[in-house]
Amino acid sequence: xxxxxxxxxxxxxxxxxxxxxxxxxxxxxxxxxxxxxxxxxxxxxxxxxxxxxxxxxxxxxxxxxxxxxxxxxxxxxxxxxxxxxxxxxxxxxxxxxxxxxxxxxxxxxxxxxxxxxxxxxxxxxxxxxxxxxxxxxxxxxxxxxxxxx
Numbered sequence: 001x002x003x004x005x006x007x008x009x010x011x012x013x014x015x016x017x018x019x020x021x022x023x024x025x026x027x028x029x030x031x032x033x034x035x036x037x038x039x040x041x042x043x044x045x046x047x048x049x050x051x052x053x054x055x056x057x058x059x060x061x062x063x064x065x066x067x068x069x070x071x072x073x074x075x076x077x078x079x080x081x082x083x084x085x086x087x088x089x090x091x092x093x094x095x096x097x098x099x100x101x102x103x104x105x106x107x108x109x110x111x112x113x114x115x116x117x118x119x120x121x122x123x124x125x126x127x128x129x130x131x132x133x134x135x136x137x138x139x140x141x142x143x144x145x146x147x148x149x
Contacts, residue, residue, distance in 0.1 A: 007086040015080065016133075017073035018116045020060060020126075027067050037068035038121045044075070054078075054117040055127035062121060077116040080133055083108045100146045110139040 021035040042059035055075065063069075088102040113133040118125035 003090045003092075005086075005088045005090075007088075009084040011080065011082045013080050015077035016116055018075050018077060018119055019072055020055070020070055020075065020121055021119050022062050022068065022121045026063055026065070028065050035120075036063070037070040037072075039063050039068045040070050051114055051129040053127060054114075054129050057121070057127045060121050077129070077133070078114045080113040081111050082113065083111075096149055098148045100148070102144045102146070104142040104144075106140045106142070107137060108139065112136070 020038055022038050023035055025032050025034055026036055027034070038060040039062075040059060041061045042056065044055050044059040046053045046056045054077075060070070084104070084106050085108050086102060086104040088100055091099045091101070093099055113136050114129045115131045115133045115136075117127050117129045120126060
């Protein structure tokens with residue numbers, strides 16, 4: 001199309017798996033630096049999921065002298081979606097000289113992708129999402145020119 005080029009990168013993936021955890025030697029195995037899993041005693045999914053209440057903290061209990069019943073990687077953080085777009089055009093200035101103009105947009109739709117919630121039962125933020133996913137950035141534009149000879 002008249003030396004125009006359109007490039008698109010779309011990333012869509014499910015959320016990262018994570019484990020709720022309880023610090024300390026609750027199973028009495030002789031390790032104070034252990035992180036064990038809690039017991040699941042109710043529905044961990046809140047009726048309306050938000051970043052402030054990703055998991056229902058009342059659905060968990062701290063096990064005493066035993067291992068918790070929550071399975072490994074039983075929960076997932078939110079899905080990640082990002083769209084990057086680039087538009088470029090080459091201009092032929094002479095037989096051997098070309099000029100390329102390029103415009104790029106990263107996270108084109110400015111989607112906010114959240115990271116995992118606080119994992120440690122007993123923390124005031126347990127079940128809350130307090131940050132963004134790795135490699136998360138707001139919408140960015142970048143422009144460039146390249147002269148090839």
